[in-house]
Amino acid sequence: MRHYIKISLLFAGILILSAQTPSTREYQLKAVFILNFTQFVEWPPNSFSSPQAPLVIGVLGKDPFGNYLEEVLSNEKINGHALVAHRYKSMEDIEKDCHVLYINLSESGKNEKIITNLKGVSILTVSDNPDFLKQGGMIRFYTKDNKIQLQINPEAAKSANLTISSKLLRLAEVITPKLKSK
Template identity: 30%
Template sequence: MEKLIRYLAVSVCLVTAPIVNAAPQAMEQYTVLAALTLNFARFTQWPEQAFAESGDSLNVCLVGDNVVQQSFESINGKNVGDRAIKIIYADRLRNLTQCHVLFISELAKNLLLQVFIDIKSHPVLTMGEDQDFMDSGGMVSMINKEGKIQLYVNLAAAKAARLNISSNLLRLANIVGEN
């Protein structure tokens, strides 16, 4: 009986080991995506009226799980020009037009169509992490390919939202939708 218990304990440890290791890896990846989001915010220009109702903050809204939210806390309060970043959890998808940057986790890709309808014609920099995001009309996708983050920018979507992304940043990205 003791052997059986030991065997089960070892089996449980082996089966759950990848799950336990996945959480720190996900946290690390989202921390990198948060830093990239900060840099995109620093190198994006919004129309003046985008800040009329939001005071001095640059609102970064998140649609994702707790790992996403915890990772993005690393940029909360950081400065983008003369504005401090304010992290807003947008799980209920309300008031998305208050966002200046909207990061949508791949876990929420079933919500993309509704999100893009809600923010249409508003100057919101949309950011995601997979190809479906770009195909649905997202502006910036940060895709993990073999452990490296590749940047994709949909210029047509950014221009439609009246956003100007720095050419210095665009040199680092794959450009789609240039019309």
């Protein structure tokens, strides 16, 4: 019985510790990946309201990055555009001047709706969702052998007037989903 008590004490201690845990290492890495994407993707000039307008990285749904995304983006500039992070609770909150959108919604059904809504808008969509590219998304993170890898659907990016550099495509698995009849 003594051991039961000791073990439960041990676990109580760990629970308290874990409450303070910030974003996980996985999302710290992903935040840096997203920063890198901005260097390998070309947005049409009209997607910025002015040459000084910031490049907006949006996080839709639950935020897995915590403060880390801000830390990564601080003091970074791409072609004169400062990088900023915005958080969106729901689809309706997405601003017109968003450039990269990380979608973190548990219901993949909603993804499809979001992507349909964003049709023609020059937003680089990124997600972890396994069906993301099939639904028309552009970049998907997946984990292989405990390492983060990329899948890219260049067709989807093209139709949003985004140019993804071949440097980035070379590192990713290029996926071209069959066109759906609808």
